[in-house]
Amino acid sequence: MSTFDPHEDLYALLEVPPDASDDLIREQYRKLVQQYLWDREKFARLNRAFEVLSNPDLRAEYDKQAAIARPRPDAGALASAPPVASPPEAAPTVIGTPAQDLLATQQIADIQRTQMGVRVTCPVCKTETSTIDGYCEECGFALEGAEAVQEIPSLEMPELPALVDALGNVYTLRPGVNTVGRLNADVLLSDPSVSRSHARIIVQNGSVTIEDVGSTNGTFVNGQRLTPQVPVPLSDGAEITFGGTKLTLRMPGAVSVAPPSPEPVLAASAPVTQTLTVTAEEEVTAGAPAEEEEEVVAYWCSDDGTMRVPLSPGMYTIGRRPSNHIVIPDPYVSGNHAILLVEPDLVNIEDVGSTNGTFVDDTKLIPHVAAPLPFGVKVQIGQSTYHLEEAEKPVGQEPVPESTEEEPGEEGGNDAEQP
Amino acid sequence: MGAPVRALQMECILGREVGNAYGGREHLLVEITGTSTGIGRRLPLNLCLVIDRSGSMEGEPIDYVKRACGYVVDLLDQNDILSIITFSDSVDVVMPARRVVNKTLIKEHIQRIEIGNTTNLYDGMLVGCQQVAAVMSEQVLTRVLVFTDGEPTSGIKDFASIVQLAAEQKARGITITVLGFGPEFNEELLAGIARRSGGNYYYIQRPELIPEVFRRELELLMTVVAKNVRLLLSLPRFTQIRQVYGAQPNLQNRVVEIPQVDIERGAVVTQLVEMELQMRPPGRYRVAKVALVYDDTITGRVERIEADAVMEFTQDVSRIPQSINPRVQREIEIQQLSRNLERTVLGLKTQQLSAAEVRQELERTMAMLTRQGRLQEAQEVQQALAALGSDTTVVEKTLMGTAYSLEVGKSKQP
Numbered sequence: 001m002s003t004f005d006p007h008e009d010l011y012a013l014l015e016v017p018p019d020a021s022d023d024l025i026r027e028q029y030r031k032l033v034q035q036y037l038w039d040r041e042k043f044a045r046l047n048r049a050f051e052v053l054s055n056p057d058l059r060a061e062y063d064k065q066a067a068i069a070r071p072r073p074d075a076g077a078l079a080s081a082p083p084v085a086s087p088p089e090a091a092p093t094v095i096g097t098p099a100q101d102l103l104a105t106q107q108i109a110d111i112q113r114t115q116m117g118v119r120v121t122c123p124v125c126k127t128e129t130s131t132i133d134g135y136c137e138e139c140g141f142a143l144e145g146a147e148a149v150q151e152i153p154s155l156e157m158p159e160l161p162a163l164v165d166a167l168g169n170v171y172t173l174r175p176g177v178n179t180v181g182r183l184n185a186d187v188l189l190s191d192p193s194v195s196r197s198h199a200r201i202i203v204q205n206g207s208v209t210i211e212d213v214g215s216t217n218g219t220f221v222n223g224q225r226l227t228p229q230v231p232v233p234l235s236d237g238a239e240i241t242f243g244g245t246k247l248t249l250r251m252p253g254a255v256s257v258a259p260p261s262p263e264p265v266l267a268a269s270a271p272v273t274q275t276l277t278v279t280a281e282e283e284v285t286a287g288a289p290a291e292e293e294e295e296v297v298a299y300w301c302s303d304d305g306t307m308r309v310p311l312s313p314g315m316y317t318i319g320r321r322p323s324n325h326i327v328i329p330d331p332y333v334s335g336n337h338a339i340l341l342v343e344p345d346l347v348n349i350e351d352v353g354s355t356n357g358t359f360v361d362d363t364k365l366i367p368h369v370a371a372p373l374p375f376g377v378k379v380q381i382g383q384s385t386y387h388l389e390e391a392e393k394p395v396g397q398e399p400v401p402e403s404t405e406e407e408p409g410e411e412g413g414n415d416a417e418q419p
Numbered sequence: 420m421g422a423p424v425r426a427l428q429m430e431c432i433l434g435r436e437v438g439n440a441y442g443g444r445e446h447l448l449v450e451i452t453g454t455s456t457g458i459g460r461r462l463p464l465n466l467c468l469v470i471d472r473s474g475s476m477e478g479e480p481i482d483y484v485k486r487a488c489g490y491v492v493d494l495l496d497q498n499d500i501l502s503i504i505t506f507s508d509s510v511d512v513v514m515p516a517r518r519v520v521n522k523t524l525i526k527e528h529i530q531r532i533e534i535g536n537t538t539n540l541y542d543g544m545l546v547g548c549q550q551v552a553a554v555m556s557e558q559v560l561t562r563v564l565v566f567t568d569g570e571p572t573s574g575i576k577d578f579a580s581i582v583q584l585a586a587e588q589k590a591r592g593i594t595i596t597v598l599g600f601g602p603e604f605n606e607e608l609l610a611g612i613a614r615r616s617g618g619n620y621y622y623i624q625r626p627e628l629i630p631e632v633f634r635r636e637l638e639l640l641m642t643v644v645a646k647n648v649r650l651l652l653s654l655p656r657f658t659q660i661r662q663v664y665g666a667q668p669n670l671q672n673r674v675v676e677i678p679q680v681d682i683e684r685g686a687v688v689t690q691l692v693e694m695e696l697q698m699r700p701p702g703r704y705r706v707a708k709v710a711l712v713y714d715d716t717i718t719g720r721v722e723r724i725e726a727d728a729v730m731e732f733t734q735d736v737s738r739i740p741q742s743i744n745p746r747v748q749r750e751i752e753i754q755q756l757s758r759n760l761e762r763t764v765l766g767l768k769t770q771q772l773s774a775a776e777v778r779q780e781l782e783r784t785m786a787m788l789t790r791q792g793r794l795q796e797a798q799e800v801q802q803a804l805a806a807l808g809s810d811t812t813v814v815e816k817t818l819m820g821t822a823y824s825l826e827v828g829k830s831k832q833p
Contacts, residue, residue: 007720009721012712012721013721035590038552039592041557124700124702135704135705137655138656140706142705174443184693322661331670353607354579355579355582355583367577368578
């Protein structure tokens, strides 16, 4: 028979909630014991804690004593609550008018609800949940005060406006303010010529307006450069260019027909329906003004086809952190994992000291040493593989001289400080 | 509730209290404050000094280091355990982990440290950690101080392995503080070690400052009120974590564990998290259940503090405030400053940024830090600015520390 100190929080020691199931406790115990094998004292404490909590009788006894020894606002109330038997016993004595009766029953119900954590069905997610701390365990809905509401009308999936890019990626715009940029934005564009904080799109009462927030390379709507900080209304099919990325606005319910537009640029380009068939390169050459032009040397593609990033001459960082140009949200990828050094006729790859390494053709790269990366060769980063795809050079186009290929959005200081 | 004094308090602040029912993103700021009241008894230390005695330490530097070690011995008492390791080509145990009883004898051993040749940082760190691990126990604060003045030149040298070692030791409960001295050490490596293990990073420019920096670190250690601090976020169905600033979170199914640094008396540590909130029926929701779990040195137990981050969700876009909570906004700006600083250091190193650009960037950073009340960091940036043009290594090494301390988000209580 093991003894315990009711002052010690055995649940916290095993890092489980006080209402943890036996399975969870066992699993957690196994995990921690492995972790603390070397720590004799902790190991012994874990063993003792498990001995108590894995035995139903001991656990009940511990809960009882612990509740007295260390009253807690939430768990304490549960364990130390007197058996609900006592209020009902008292009830008959107060029976008088039906109203009082009702009141008494109500009180009992209240006690039951608040102290015993009666299980109810959450009106939002329809999960059976304990009301112990006032929120649905599953979806977090605030249960208190919402009891009167039997049914929460579920939110209808509204048709929201969206931006579509040349590859068919859809960025849904939510009601309210949507930010556009390369860092921490609602419309996240991994294009180095997009500023970290580039523009804002405001959706309200079915109308959409756009405002450039002082980006380095500007925002263009149907070929017209926006004046920073001045909101401009958008209509269905509008072509919006952020740096070198072109997106088309799709309004809900709108018929996919190009609206009549006086813009000559628009008339010259393909009809503004879905731009799925148009490649990014043609898009840029057709729509973007010359000063913006950046030659796409290659595409960085994931083998599963979910990623295809156009590469222009310059440096691209790859990693898990959203501050990278190419973000790979994979826990096996380091925050800053590797960089691509793109030159007009050559792409180099360099591992910047990643934990799990970068593999080119199954060979691990030496950290901090740039290696040339030929087209089509398999690159493994984290759990996924990638390759470089050659961009077909448009006929008759001269390679752009290096001096004009500076990456406009790349410099650390230029665009960081937008209001 | 007549609660006993606990070492920590926690406050959760959301960027906005009203959110868009159609979904959106929101920042959650958790502010952890070490109590400034309470008793003065400090936690006994289990400390290991890991000292670089490579050839470059010859002369003044090693003399100052010896003096600094003697200083540390003076500050400790019989309840503390000290071990001293030196490394060059190989690793020597100058003093195995013992209680600090005979101070004169320990100092004699320190005086016998001799200069060697190369720098075998990995093995030095490993042996240091083994020393403290051998005598680890609850209610004792464990810390390894690694002092080096150069790049690792022998043994295991690559960045990944060394940083991985720090991460492994952190998992065993050992924190490593790094002290980089002079112009030669690899600040990225040292900051990487500190970052992975939650320790501090110091850059020591001149030898005569060595004892002072040792004293500063020891002073911090002696006022630690909470160790083994972890933040646990339990997420309901409609909430996902988008990013955790400045920490390596441990993501499980619906619980995110974010390790925190040790917290001293009167210190404030902030943790910023960005959440992705999905579309949901309008109403009030708890978007995260926040629990702070730590070893409390005042109550002597593992304590758990809980709080709910509650938001209301509405379809009425006009009710959603345009601006976010100023304290959250401030923290976001500070985190951005930290990232910008790291980028500036990189730009300076790779010479992608010109000196004028760096200067402009730093001046702006300094102004912002001053405005945010981060005076110590502002001062560091100013030092870097002063050295710009004459000595870029000073700039890089100073700013690396500034970026790291901004990232950790620790400050003194106002």
